[in-house]
Amino acid sequence: MDKATCYHCGDDCGNNPINHNDKNFCCNGCKTVYEIFSNNDLSYYYDLQSAAGASPKEVAGKYDFLESQNIVEKLIEFNDNGTQIINLYIPHIHCSSCIWILENLNKLNKGINSSQVDFPKKTVRVTFNSNKVSLKELVLLMARIGYEPYISLDDYDKTKKGTDRSMSYKLGIAGFAFGNVMFLSFPEYFEVGEFWLEQFKGVFRWLMFVFSLPVVFYAAQDYFISAYKGLRSKFLNIDIPIALGILVLFLRSTVEIIFDWGSGFFDSLTGLVFFLLLGKFFQQKTYSYLSFERDYKSYFPIAVTRITSENTEENTQVYDIKSGDRLLIRNGELIPVDAILINGNAKIDYSFVTGESEPVEKRSGDKVYAGGRQISSAIEIEAIKSVSQSYLTQLWSNAVFQQDKSGSFQTLTDSIGKRFTIAVLTIAFVSAIIWLIIDPSKTINVFTAVLIIACPCAIALAAPFTLGNMLRIFGRHGFYLRDTQTIEQLAQIDTAIFDKTGTITTAEKGNVYYEGLELTSEEESLLKNTLRSSNHPLSRKLYDMLAEQNIVPLEEYEEYLGQGIKGSTVTDSVKIGSAAFVGNTNINNKDSTSVHLSSNDEYKGCFIFQNQYRDGVGETFKTMSRDLELAILSGDNAGERANLTKLLPPGTPLYFNQKPDNKLQFIKSLQDQNKNVMMVGDGLNDAGALAQSNVGIAISENVNVFSPACDGILDAKNFKSLYQYILASRKAIKIIKLSFILSLMYNLVGLYFAVTGQLQPVIAAILMPLSSISIVIFTTVATNLLGKKLRQ
Amino acid sequence: MSVIYLLLTLSIVVAVIFFAAFIIATKSGQYDDSYTPSVRMLFEDELVKSTPEKTEEISNQKSESQKL
Numbered sequence: 001m002d003k004a005t006c007y008h009c010g011d012d013c014g015n016n017p018i019n020h021n022d023k024n025f026c027c028n029g030c031k032t033v034y035e036i037f038s039n040n041d042l043s044y045y046y047d048l049q050s051a052a053g054a055s056p057k058e059v060a061g062k063y064d065f066l067e068s069q070n071i072v073e074k075l076i077e078f079n080d081n082g083t084q085i086i087n088l089y090i091p092h093i094h095c096s097s098c099i100w101i102l103e104n105l106n107k108l109n110k111g112i113n114s115s116q117v118d119f120p121k122k123t124v125r126v127t128f129n130s131n132k133v134s135l136k137e138l139v140l141l142m143a144r145i146g147y148e149p150y151i152s153l154d155d156y157d158k159t160k161k162g163t164d165r166s167m168s169y170k171l172g173i174a175g176f177a178f179g180n181v182m183f184l185s186f187p188e189y190f191e192v193g194e195f196w197l198e199q200f201k202g203v204f205r206w207l208m209f210v211f212s213l214p215v216v217f218y219a220a221q222d223y224f225i226s227a228y229k230g231l232r233s234k235f236l237n238i239d240i241p242i243a244l245g246i247l248v249l250f251l252r253s254t255v256e257i258i259f260d261w262g263s264g265f266f267d268s269l270t271g272l273v274f275f276l277l278l279g280k281f282f283q284q285k286t287y288s289y290l291s292f293e294r295d296y297k298s299y300f301p302i303a304v305t306r307i308t309s310e311n312t313e314e315n316t317q318v319y320d321i322k323s324g325d326r327l328l329i330r331n332g333e334l335i336p337v338d339a340i341l342i343n344g345n346a347k348i349d350y351s352f353v354t355g356e357s358e359p360v361e362k363r364s365g366d367k368v369y370a371g372g373r374q375i376s377s378a379i380e381i382e383a384i385k386s387v388s389q390s391y392l393t394q395l396w397s398n399a400v401f402q403q404d405k406s407g408s409f410q411t412l413t414d415s416i417g418k419r420f421t422i423a424v425l426t427i428a429f430v431s432a433i434i435w436l437i438i439d440p441s442k443t444i445n446v447f448t449a450v451l452i453i454a455c456p457c458a459i460a461l462a463a464p465f466t467l468g469n470m471l472r473i474f475g476r477h478g479f480y481l482r483d484t485q486t487i488e489q490l491a492q493i494d495t496a497i498f499d500k501t502g503t504i505t506t507a508e509k510g511n512v513y514y515e516g517l518e519l520t521s522e523e524e525s526l527l528k529n530t531l532r533s534s535n536h537p538l539s540r541k542l543y544d545m546l547a548e549q550n551i552v553p554l555e556e557y558e559e560y561l562g563q564g565i566k567g568s569t570v571t572d573s574v575k576i577g578s579a580a581f582v583g584n585t586n587i588n589n590k591d592s593t594s595v596h597l598s599s600n601d602e603y604k605g606c607f608i609f610q611n612q613y614r615d616g617v618g619e620t621f622k623t624m625s626r627d628l629e630l631a632i633l634s635g636d637n638a639g640e641r642a643n644l645t646k647l648l649p650p651g652t653p654l655y656f657n658q659k660p661d662n663k664l665q666f667i668k669s670l671q672d673q674n675k676n677v678m679m680v681g682d683g684l685n686d687a688g689a690l691a692q693s694n695v696g697i698a699i700s701e702n703v704n705v706f707s708p709a710c711d712g713i714l715d716a717k718n719f720k721s722l723y724q725y726i727l728a729s730r731k732a733i734k735i736i737k738l739s740f741i742l743s744l745m746y747n748l749v750g751l752y753f754a755v756t757g758q759l760q761p762v763i764a765a766i767l768m769p770l771s772s773i774s775i776v777i778f779t780t781v782a783t784n785l786l787g788k789k790l791r792q
Numbered sequence: 793m794s795v796i797y798l799l800l801t802l803s804i805v806v807a808v809i810f811f812a813a814f815i816i817a818t819k820s821g822q823y824d825d826s827y828t829p830s831v832r833m834l835f836e837d838e839l840v841k842s843t844p845e846k847t848e849e850i851s852n853q854k855s856e857s858q859k860l
Binding site: 096099100103116117118119120121165168169172173176179180200203207 | 796797800804807811814815818819823824825826827828831832834835
């Protein structure tokens with residue numbers, strides 16, 4: 001067996017698989033999870049889906065803050081007599097095995113009463129007895145079996161809001177009323193003047209009236225509210241003719257049945273509202289497990305370890321940190337506030353904040369900024385600011401984050417709505433005046449008939465169905481958009497700005513190449529063995545990249561902080577590190593990240609770390625540059641300038657060393673030149689730019705983990721299709737325009753009947769659903785064809 | 793023919809009952825998660841297999857033999 005994969009997590013076991021019960025495991029963690037499961041009769045987990053697990057991570061001390069009652073109280077949903085309920089977000093949930101094991105948590109601990117998984121949301125709701133098991137023990141148990149919950153500052157702040165189900169209620173009511181009214185209005189369409197029908201038509205008509213009441217006053221209320229808001233801000237949106245149509249339908253029908261003039265249009269009325277709501281419902285599809293609203297709170301921990309004046313450790317809520325507090329930051333923890341390093345060997349990964357890919361080393365007395373992640377041993381820092389005043393978090397006080405982007409954008413439907421409303425009102429008044437001259441008794445009849453038949457049901461349905469379907473098609477292609485409006489905005493993009501690190505480069509290991517004198521095999525072996533002992537990220541990278549060598553014990557190994565490492569056997573020695581450290585004084589390329597090497601104090605050469613660009617970046621940019629303005633906005637240093645110029649179409653502007661705020665201002669200045677800007681980024685450092693841009697797209701290697709607030713999340717492996725998606729959005733807009741024309745033709749037919757005073761309820765009852773259904777069919781077929789093309 | 797009043801009342805009562813059932817079901821969150829229950833219903837049988845009555849060894853051996 002050459003390639004052993006882990007029975008638990010499916011990872012490559014490497015050279016030394018751990019064998020247990022005839023199964024291979026990649027690490028002791030995975031083996032332990034297997035033991036826990038098999039000792040508790042839960043090995044069915046592996047039958048359900050093979051290698052579904054995740055190896056548990058080191059969590060010692062990480063959840064100590066859950067001992068604090070105040071914090072626990074904020075997190076749990078329900079607490080009564082020792083029974084507590086908590087909803088935990090678990091990013092690892094991905095298959096049926098996950099559901100099964102999490103719903104059998106009670107087998108692992110008697111204190112857990114029940115647990116229920118919500119798969120689309122990736123959450124598990126656990127009911128447990130807090131006298132038998134504490135929240136901390138529960139979380140630790142889940143972490144131990146590889147299902148570590150993600151608890152962030154966001155959970156602490158969250159006001160628990162119930163899900164909004166009013167849309168379902170409204171749709172239910174409209175559908176219920178529509179069905180019943182149809183039923184009751186049918187007899188009169190077929191038989192006029194029949195004896196029994198004459199007897200009972202009053203009952204039928206008033207029953208229809210009763211059914212339409214909740215439809216008009218509850219189910220359709222959003223249209224009235226929206227029309228009123230539009231009128232008040234002197235903005236003619238599509239909801240005005242809709243609201244007018246509903247109102248006129250209702251009033252005229254009521255008057256008709258009161259004076260026994262006819263049966264009214266209750267079937268058209270309820271049908272109209274039902275179809276409109278159906279469109280809205282279709283459009284509403286969101287990806288419940290993705291969040292498009294994240295800010296720094298989703299990344300920040302709830303609590304950190306504070307060192308009190310008596311030198312004891314205690315857990316403190318992040319908001320309680322005051323300037324002057326001493327904090328302990330362990331390996332892998334995030335620095336929550338701007339602070340000064342007091343002691344410890346700080347190696348801070350700022351990729352979150354600045355996009356800079358290499359960790360920065362700090363000495364005591366240096367300033368460290370909030371948002372950095374410590375990736376070496378524990379350090380002690382002294383806070384100099386509170387959380388909300390820190391450099392990174394201040395970005396969120398910028399006004400863009402308070403703005404509601406959707407409010408300012410005029411959708412295609414709304415822009416049509418304006419002209420439509422004016423046209424309909426003109427036709428209604430003109431024909432009313434003409435009839436006033438010909439036959440005054442029919443004036444009101446014609447006036448209301450025009451408003452009824454012109455009610456733009458089909459127009460209002462075109463966009464929701466087209467865009468709703470596009471949203472789903474994009475979703476299947478790994479491109480998740482926040483709402484349908486984003487598609488319309490995407491179609492208008494003329495400028496695309498890209499972040500570099502993590503966006504057009506992969507987050508995985510970069511390219512490393514060697515420049516200098518060739519190394520002998522002894523030197524290579526010694527190099528690899530020396531690197532083995534070092535924990536510096538660059539050493540690890542280099543180690544993984546070098547060919548396998550036999551393990552040779554080192555005679556001597558020494559690490560020089562911030563300079564390099566030295567390893568020697570009896571005969572030879574190597575030094576690896578900065579240029580100065582290995583004795584090379586003339587450095588030529590200062591900008592790029594490189595590691596220099598000398599053997600027996602003789603300079604050999606250097607390893608240059610290069611960014612690994614995503615597949616097809618060059619081509620994607622080339623095709624995009626045809627009709628989009630492009631630019632790169634990077635927080636990183638200019639080391640990659642030469643490479644980027646080679647890769648990208650000539651003349652693409654490159655900006656380096658951009659701070660988060662610079663990026664935001666850059667986007668803003670483009671927008672001031674009336675550009676429609678798309679920003680593509682990945683980290684928190686792009687958050688401002690993503691919020692400011694017309695369309696902010698976050699690139700994510702794994703869509704289940706966190707991306708900053710944005711309008712859309714793009715799966716990194718589909719990066720090269722980005723331009724196709726933009727083209728598809730433009731085509732979707734064309735489809736909407738075509739269906740507008742189609743529905744206008746229906747309106748013309750209807751208007752002919754209305755203007756000539758011949759509008760019978762039955763004509764409205766046929767025309768309205770017919771136009772709506774043909775629009776729905778047309779848009780669905782057209783978008784599916786578009787989706788098929790996308791797949792090729 | 794006045795039986796039509798009775799029929800109308802009955803049909804509306806039945807319709808309203810179903811409508812109320814829909815509202816109650818929605819309110820209780822039945823439609824919030826439409827995926828997990830479809831997976832959960834397939835677990836039933838396996839849960840019986842690993843009831844706590846069986847001793848650890850037996851079920852361990854059993855799961856072992858299944859894999860071999």
